[in-house]
Amino acid sequence: MEQRELRRAVEAGRATALGLGLQVDEVTVVHNSDRVALRLAPCDVLARVAPSAHLADSEFEVEVAHHLTEVAAPVAELDPRVQPRVHVRNAFAISLWTYYEPLESEIAxxxxxxxxxxxxxxxxxxxxxxxxxxxxxxxxxxxxxxxxxxxxxxxxxxxxxxxxxxxxxxxxxxxxxxxxxxxxxxxxxxxxxxxxxxxxxxxxxxxxxxxxxxxxxxxxxxxxxxxxxxxxxxxxxxxxxxxxxxxxxxxxxxxxxxxxxxxxxxxxxxxxxxxxxxxx
CATH class of the missing domain: 3.90.1200.10 (Aminoglycoside phosphotransferase (APH), C-terminal lobe)
Incomplete structure (x- = not known):
């Protein structure tokens, strides 16, 4: 996302988490492309934020994650503290995931x-x-x-x-x-x-x-x-x-x-x- 759009996406992700009762004192951009991934601290949530035009894709992703978690697939899980759904705010689709601290070692x-x-x-x-x-x-x-x-x-x-x-x-x-x-x-x-x-x-x-x-x-x-x-x-x-x-x-x-x-x-x-x- 361009910087202006990115700032709006960051604010949408932060406001969504705050509205759900999660503590957000700091937001870090983990990944930026046509959609962004944000680390929210100290609640340790990964917010995935996409333009609302991609709402269907975001809802599909949440559905996939829900099914795969039930069969213990090796996938990142949705945050268990909030309802597993996509939230829409300020023309963005936001889903909230568990944040996993990455290890520095490469995967063989x-x-x-x-x-x-x-x-x-x-x-x-x-x-x-x-x-x-x-x-x-x-x-x-x-x-x-x-x-x-x-x-x-x-x-x-x-x-x-x-x-x-x-x-x-x-x-x-x-x-x-x-x-x-x-x-x-x-x-x-x-x-x-x-x-x-x-x-x-x-x-x-x-x-x-x-x-x-x-x-x-x-x-x-x-x-x-x-x-x-x-x-x-x-x-x-x-x-x-x-x-x-x-x-x-x-x-x-x-x-x-x-x-x-x-x-x-x-x-x-x-x-x-x-x-x-x-x-x-």
Missing amino acids: PADYADVFIRHHAALRRIDLNAPHFTDRIAAALREVNDQERSPELPDADRELLGNTLSGLSAAIGIAKTRDQLLHGEPHPGNLLNTRRGPLFVDLATACRGPVEFDLAHAPEEVGEHYAGVDQGLIHRCRALNWAMFSAWRWRRDDQMPDRDHCRAEGLNQVRAALDRCEPS
């Missing part, structure tokens, strides 16, 4: 794969109406194909992203026999290393697809520790993931900080991932 690839296996097993145990990953790709493709939505995207790069999104989506989405409920975007930024062990956050991206789609968000070494997966499919999914990331960054109304760098980096990563997909 084998441990990353282990938490993936446990999380995927938990996801198979819940009943949830979630979109297929190809629906998300179709949404990204609409941004790429609409010059009014992405006016600064150069023609050559528009063709690259369009061909990648449409071609790989069609090829991967044909066989759905291995599909299951997924996290959707389990990259390292969405896996916290805590005293309780690694915990997934940002659950609004839950979707259906092959487990390789999730694994493609993690460092490459992680997939080597997850038995029975298709390494070639992971490479193709990684190209798709970077193409989606790039599509969002070229949106006219994208608010990702350092957007120019992200745009260039995203396109470079798409090309590198496509090179890995080519037959030897």
Whole structure:
């Protein structure tokens, strides 16, 4: 979020927690993109604040968290002191979560794969109406194909992203026999290393697809520790993931900080991932 919008989001998160009887003397911005995460102290709450246009996504995330907590999935939990729901204040959707102090040590690839296996097993145990990953790709493709939505995207790069999104989506989405409920975007930024062990956050991206789609968000070494997966499919999914990331960054109304760098980096990563997909 831009600074003016960020200040409004911080105030909405603080006021919501105060209104629910939680003590808030200090607010720290933990993460800032198109939505923000705030640490509220001393009540030790993580407030996730999104523009109200994303209310449905925030409500879906709370629903996912509720179901996964019931089956002891390795996920961050909603704050138990308040009702598990999304609050709307000053054109923002706010949900309140338990704050987990992150550990400084990195998560080893084998441990990353282990938490993936446990999380995927938990996801198979819940009943949830979630979109297929190809629906998300179709949404990204609409941004790429609409010059009014992405006016600064150069023609050559528009063709690259369009061909990648449409071609790989069609090829991967044909066989759905291995599909299951997924996290959707389990990259390292969405896996916290805590005293309780690694915990997934940002659950609004839950979707259906092959487990390789999730694994493609993690460092490459992680997939080597997850038995029975298709390494070639992971490479193709990684190209798709970077193409989606790039599509969002070229949106006219994208608010990702350092957007120019992200745009260039995203396109470079798409090309590198496509090179890995080519037959030897």
